[in-house]
Amino acid sequence: MEPKFQILERREDSIKFIIEGVDVPFANALRRTILAEVPTFAVDEVEFFENDSALFDEIIAHRLAMIPLTTPVERFSLDSLELDDYTVTLSLEAEGPGMVYSGDLKSDDEGVKPANPDIPIVKLAEGQRLTLNAYAKLGRGKDHAKWQPGFVYYKYLTKIHVSKEVPEWEELKKLAERRGLPVDETEEELIITTTKAFYLPRKFEAYQGDKIREEVVPRTFVFTVETNGELPVEEIVAIALKILMRKSDRFISELHKLASD
Numbered sequence: 028m029e030p031k032f033q034i035l036e037r038r039e040d041s042i043k044f045i046i047e048g049v050d051v052p053f054a055n056a057l058r059r060t061i062l063a064e065v066p067t068f069a070v071d072e073v074e075f076f077e078n079d080s081a082l083f084d085e086i087i088a089h090r091l092a093m094i095p096l097t098t099p100v101e102r103f104s105l106d107s108l109e110l111d112d113y114t115v116t117l118s119l120e121a122e123g124p125g126m127v128y129s130g131d132l133k134s135d136d137e138g139v140k141p142a143n144p145d146i147p148i149v150k151l152a153e154g155q156r157l158t159l160n161a162y163a164k165l166g167r168g169k170d171h172a173k174w175q176p177g178f179v180y181y182k183y184l185t186k187i188h189v190s191k192e193v194p195e196w197e198e199l200k201k202l203a204e205r206r207g208l209p210v211d212e213t214e215e216e217l218i219i220t221t222t223k224a225f226y227l228p229r230k231f232e233a234y235q236g237d238k239i240r241e242e243v244v245p246r247t248f249v250f251t252v253e254t255n256g257e258l259p260v261e262e263i264v265a266i267a268l269k270i271l272m273r274k275s276d277r278f279i280s281e282l283h284k285l286a287s288d
Contacts, residue, residue, distance in 0.1 A: 028107040035222055041253040045184060045222070047246065054181055054248045060267040061179045063169035066105050067257040068096040068115060068139050070095065070161040070173070079155040080213045090148050091117075091161050092173045094129045095255040099138035100262050101210045106269035108277070123151025132161065139163060142256025176263050177254040184247040186227065189217040190238035199231065205240040222249055 029048060036043040046054070073088040080087070096115075103111050117132040117140075151157060168175035188281025189196050191214075200217055202225075203210050209220040218223060231239060254260040 035249070038160045040256070040260065041251065042264070043249065043251045044140045044264075045220075046248050046250060049246060049248070054250075057250070057264075057267060058179050058273060059183060059254060060271055061177070061263055062175055064167055064270045065176045065258070065266050066165045066167050067098045067174050067176050067255075067265055068163045068165055069171075070094065070096070070117065071166065072162045074160045074162070075158075076160075077156050077158040077199045080157055082148045082149050087149055087157070087159075088161075091132075092171075094132075094146055094148075095142040095257045096139050096163055098140050098165075098176075098257045100258065100266075102138060105165075105258075105262075106266045106273065108270070110167075110271055113165065115161060115163045118159070119161070120155070121151060121157045123155040124153045126150045127157060132237055133198045148168055175255070176254060176258050177260070179250065179252045182221075182224070182242040184249050185221045186244060187219040187221060187244045188240050188242060189218060189219065190234075193231065193234050195230075199227070199265075202228075 031047040033045040033047070034042065035045060046057075070088075070091045073084070073091055075084050075087075078084055098105070115134060115136045117134045119132050120129070120194060121127045121131055127148045127150070129146035129148060131143035131148075134140040144257065145181070149157065166174035189199055193199075196217055199219070200210055200212070203219045206223065206225060208222060208225060211218040211220075227235070227239065236260055252260055252264055254263055258266070
């Protein structure tokens with residue numbers, strides 16, 4: 028059975044989809060690849076020329092490193108196993124009083140800049156100055172969390188079967204519909220498909236396992252992927268899948284070499 032994808036929800040910064048026809052190892056490999064292998068730009072080194080603020084250089088450097096930077100997909104081979112050696116300089120020259128924001132950073136590459144211009148860096152008092160150069164490069168989340176492109180989690184797709192012998196079963200139907208969950212109904216039961224989390228009210232717990240049972244849909248998972256802003260969320264998933272393919276090809280190639288020795 029070939030894997031099948033079904034998009035459930037698409038937002039500017041997140042996507043939710045069902046993947047069918049895969050096992051737990053693949054689902055977890057996809058999750059780990061998204062978190063650890065999809066490369067993005069992040070500040071890796073900071074050169075301070077002047078810092079009169081109340082914060083130490085190290086604290087400001089850490090804040091700069093955690094600012095998501097846009098990563099132009101079309102210019103870099105982000106699905107390759109070896110990263111391009113490319114450095115972007117983001118300069119900052121600010122004087123108080125006032126708050127210094129991520130949008131105050133000036134990049135020498137228009138394609139690599141703060142994804143959100145409103146992230147506070149430091150507040151400067153009257154007469155205080157901050158001047159620096161921040162150097163960003165491509166990296167992976169397995170080396171530091173600052174290179175993670177976002178967040179991802181998944182759950183089994185399940186169906187909750189509710190017998191109509193359960194008192195007030197209509198309440199569960201209304202709750203599921205309010206949550207936006209698919210609901211099917213027969214003469215004997217209610218079937219709720221949990222494309223998102225669904226918790227039974229406490230008064231129904233006594234019927235679990237008997238008149239209310241949960242069925243796990245085999246080899247089917249609901250994924251949610253959120254982006255920090257470095258990459259479009261669809262690109263994160265696509266790049267992760269390509270990296271998995273590249274790693275699999277390399278592994279198979281190495282096995283063939285061992286077999287031929």
